[in-house]
Amino acid sequence: MLLVLMFALIAAGCVAIDLSSLKGRQKRRDRVVWGLLWIVGMAATICTLLKIQVPSPLLLIIFIFKPINDLVASWF
Template structure:
């Protein structure tokens, strides 16, 4: 629980450091993308600290491309 609070504090600190600079330069698209990535990163770090099993992105890529691989292999035989 303490690790979760620590991750949230660090994420808020990062936001307070970078967002005013981006706001000053009127980079609203960058602020949105930065906020999305910061939110995803904080959520994943909190999940890791709570020992929640996070699936690997490689599993999704394997699931998508294995039928394509099988098709190509069958065509080359």
């Protein structure tokens, strides 16, 4: 747990450094995308540190596109 806390402190420092470069009203979308990527990255790192098994994102892509692929294959 100490490792997760240390990671969170280092990540907070990096966020503070990066966020200063994204200040300004015209860069709102950039901040939203940047924030989402940081959240996903930190969640993945915390899952790795806590040794939580997470299924592959490829399974989600297969789940979404398999019915579409079957539909298109049935047309031809």
